Amino acid sequence: RILEAIEKIPRGDIKKLNGKKLDNIYRLRIGKYRVVYQANEENITIVKVDTRGDVYK
Template sequence: MEDWEGDIIGLAGRKNEYRLKIPPYRIIFSYVKGEDIITVTKIDTRGDVYKKG
């Protein structure tokens, strides 16, 4: 995620998974470097995006 714009951070304890913050939403995604593949796994509000289930 070296040159990407936006509020992106890696998720603790999760390899290749990141969070993009666009208030009030959070977008959880994985990125495979070298293959340039982005997979969006969840889009939700801040209060709900990290809940399991």
Template sequence: MALADLDGLPTKIAAGIVKKIGRLEAGLHGDIKRLKEHDRAYRLRMGDYRVLFEVEGQTITICRVKHRREAYD
């Protein structure tokens, strides 16, 4: 799902999001918040877009990349 979400975005925005996702390897730093409804779910903010992901141990799973209007539906 996340790859399809990225494919639908303008190239410049998608490239910025991919860069921020790559930085997650160094740790959960930056504009990241834990989502209240889920124990392992987080969001990363990139302008008007949100990267929704889960963390389990050392594994980060990117679930969705959506505009902020649609991210939490």
């Protein structure tokens, strides 16, 4: 389920994260899970995948 959602990133529930050190960092919501990733013009790098309560720690 998570891999399917990652493949559909352009259409997912996405939010840009705010903060000085969070340049080009986004959150993708997949049910109770969150995928935090960094995106640029060429690549998407998965930073962390965890439950909502733990992903931002």
